Amino acid sequence: MATPEHIIIAGDNEGVSLILADVLSEAGYRVSIAGNGEAVRKIVARSDRVDLVVLDSLTPGERSTSLADHLRDLRIPVVAISGHPLRTRSAFQKGSSSSKSRSGLRRRKPRSKRRSLATNTVSA
16 A cells, blocks of 8 residues: 655644644545644654645744745645735745745635635645
8 A cells, every 4th residue: 555645734823734634634645733844844854755735824933935945945845825815925926036936836724624625625
């Protein structure tokens, strides 16, 4: 049996992270939750494989654009989410030297598991 793809969820809102983790786990993904930039870096460093990072634009401890650039340098795709879509667009387009050429997907944060399933389908 193949090892499931590994997704890290990084953000400041534990409730949102838990909803996303539940949805992704039910879809067959292996999920790690990181509450700040340092935790993301530690998970990446100790993991054998990270296939995607879902990154809140307000991830504590480090500018999200800096963390996103670091992850992209490691060839790890990044999906940026925020409860404030304009803030995400602004941060990831203006704050990062490489975000325009290598920008990830931007999605609104799910407010419930039902909304997440209805609007944020993840496919392999």
